[in-house]
Amino acid sequence: MTAADAPETGRTTAPASRAVLPLAIAQFIMVLDSSVMSVSISQLVEEFDTTVSTIQLAITLYALVMAALMLTGGKIGDLFGRLRMFRVGLVIYAVGSLMTAFAPTVEVLIVGWSFIEGAGAALVLPALAALVAGSYEGPARARAYGLLGGVAGAGIAVGPLIGGWLTTAYSWRWVFAGEVVLVIVVLAVSGWIARDTPGPRFRLDLVGALLSALGLALIVVGVLQSGTWGWLQPVQSPITPFGFALTPFVIAAGLFVLWGFFAWERRVVARGRVPLLDIRNLRIPELRAGLASLLAQNLILLGIFFAVPIYLQVTQGMDAFQTGLRLLPTSIAMLLAATIGARVGSRFGARAIVRVGLLTIAVAGIVIVATIEPELATLPFGIGMALVGLGTGLLASQLGNVVQSSVPAAARSEAGGLQYTAQNLGSSLGTALIGSFMVGALATSVLGLIAEDPGIEAAVADQAHVRVADGIEYLPPAQVERALLDAGFATDQATQVVESYSAAQLVGVKAGMLACTAAALVALPFTRRLPGRHGSTPAA
Numbered sequence: 001m002t003a004a005d006a007p008e009t010g011r012t013t014a015p016a017s018r019a020v021l022p023l024a025i026a027q028f029i030m031v032l033d034s035s036v037m038s039v040s041i042s043q044l045v046e047e048f049d050t051t052v053s054t055i056q057l058a059i060t061l062y063a064l065v066m067a068a069l070m071l072t073g074g075k076i077g078d079l080f081g082r083l084r085m086f087r088v089g090l091v092i093y094a095v096g097s098l099m100t101a102f103a104p105t106v107e108v109l110i111v112g113w114s115f116i117e118g119a120g121a122a123l124v125l126p127a128l129a130a131l132v133a134g135s136y137e138g139p140a141r142a143r144a145y146g147l148l149g150g151v152a153g154a155g156i157a158v159g160p161l162i163g164g165w166l167t168t169a170y171s172w173r174w175v176f177a178g179e180v181v182l183v184i185v186v187l188a189v190s191g192w193i194a195r196d197t198p199g200p201r202f203r204l205d206l207v208g209a210l211l212s213a214l215g216l217a218l219i220v221v222g223v224l225q226s227g228t229w230g231w232l233q234p235v236q237s238p239i240t241p242f243g244f245a246l247t248p249f250v251i252a253a254g255l256f257v258l259w260g261f262f263a264w265e266r267r268v269v270a271r272g273r274v275p276l277l278d279i280r281n282l283r284i285p286e287l288r289a290g291l292a293s294l295l296a297q298n299l300i301l302l303g304i305f306f307a308v309p310i311y312l313q314v315t316q317g318m319d320a321f322q323t324g325l326r327l328l329p330t331s332i333a334m335l336l337a338a339t340i341g342a343r344v345g346s347r348f349g350a351r352a353i354v355r356v357g358l359l360t361i362a363v364a365g366i367v368i369v370a371t372i373e374p375e376l377a378t379l380p381f382g383i384g385m386a387l388v389g390l391g392t393g394l395l396a397s398q399l400g401n402v403v404q405s406s407v408p409a410a411a412r413s414e415a416g417g418l419q420y421t422a423q424n425l426g427s428s429l430g431t432a433l434i435g436s437f438m439v440g441a442l443a444t445s446v447l448g449l450i451a452e453d454p455g456i457e458a459a460v461a462d463q464a465h466v467r468v469a470d471g472i473e474y475l476p477p478a479q480v481e482r483a484l485l486d487a488g489f490a491t492d493q494a495t496q497v498v499e500s501y502s503a504a505q506l507v508g509v510k511a512g513m514l515a516c517t518a519a520a521l522v523a524l525p526f527t528r529r530l531p532g533r534h535g536s537t538p539a540a
């Protein structure tokens with residue numbers, strides 16, 4: 001018996017109109033952390049005496065742990081009951097939040113936030129998606145998913161404002177303490193959600209869980225380390241197979257493990273057992289298109305929310321609250337677009353709305369790139385960030401409903417696991433890939449500008465090459481100047497190097513934003529199989 005053949009878990013009734021409230025609050029909690037971390041990068045670096053790359057690692061690991069465990073979390077919900085696992089996951093998440101709030105070192109922060117919270121979220125999110133589908137039908141379900149998409153978008157975008165204010169006025173730690181309170185509220189009203197009962201007993205596919213987690217982890221780690229190891233030409237690669245950097249070999253190993261995962265899942269089905277992932281569902285065109293679009297949505301959004309705060313904080317010298325204010329237009333536009341998109345989806349079709357959203361994001365990226373200068377152009381930048389919110393809100397209003405409505409009722413937990421796997425894989429790749437592009441562009445640009453500057457002596461340029469080869473970070477220009485002076489550089493030489501470094505930072509941020517724009521355009525062909533008007537899809 002396979003997951004697709006299994007009957008849907010039973011459930012008792014609950015006031016459906018109230019069910020979306022605890023689910024929406026849980027969705028808000030799940031996405032709040034990443035956006036808070038984005039605006040708190042400078043404070044975290046200073047408080048823990050670490051680097052931007054380490055915080056980038058923490059952000060990437062958080063999304064990676066969720067992506068790697070999401071399919072397993074969805075299957076556990078099928079086995080023990082979705083509402084029960086929703087509650088258990090919330091408790092685990094609260095433990096991680098409390099540990100993060102009191103973290104004395106960055107290592108403890110990574111354990112509490114990236115691993116424990118990530119594991120809790122992997123239980124909560126697939127159950128959340130399935131519980132929405134089980135509580136609503138037809139247009140009401142589409143509106144509920146639109147609301148959740150808007151809440152998720154608002155969490156990503158309002159998080160910088162809330163986190164920025166708390167970080168500036170008090171401490172980023174208060175955000176995680178506040179999450180514990182919100183979890184208690186959700187648990188208190190979780191009785192409003194329709195209660196389900198566990199489905200037929202089956203043996204959990206532990207081999208499939210291990211293979212899927214390992215494959216995804218290798219791919220993301222390879223992308224994450226590309227800025228340090230190099231893509232092909234070795235930079236700081238620990239080993240150099242055939243004279244190349246380790247990066248492509250780690251990514252290829254991840255793809256090979258995922259191939260092994262799919263082969264194993266076919267074998268499990270052939271033996272009549274319940275697989276971790278029923279790959280027959282992946283033959284559904286709407287499901288594949290929805291998952292690809294979700295991956296692109298989060299890759300773009302988290303890439304933007306990594307690049308923009310670095311520009312505002314490191315280059316412009318803003319604090320966390322000022323950064324949050326500059327991101328507020330994204331929040332407002334995202335919430336409005338998600339609400340409107342959910343209401344007009346049946347009229348225009350998901351395909352048209354998602355395509356408009358992706359094109360809007362591409363335009364937003366170009367607008368923002370045009371505003372990235374030494375002096376912030378406040379109005380054009382605000383317009384660009386509002387367009388980001390408009391585009392991502394339109395995507396969020398459609399894709400959750402597309403994924404859940406494309407599969408049989410019995411596969412809703414599995415679809416929820418796939419949905420959030422795609423989203424969190426996109427999030428981790430967005431932070432890792434865009435961060436890698438930015439670091440690479442920063443290194444190339446700073447060396448080029450130093451080489452072109454006749455006022456910088458050859459010996460100074462040689463030292464710069466050595467230091468960049470050892471690794472380069474996004475740091476405030478004043479901090480770089482102090483480090484150069486402490487290293488014995490003459491004042492005029494240090495000033496000229498810092499000027500080149502500051503200009504290179506702008507190039508790096510622009511490269512990151514252009515990569516996000518390109519991702520939006522590359523995602524367009526994958527929307528062809530999304531439902532059109534009245535649920536129609538193009539002929540095969």
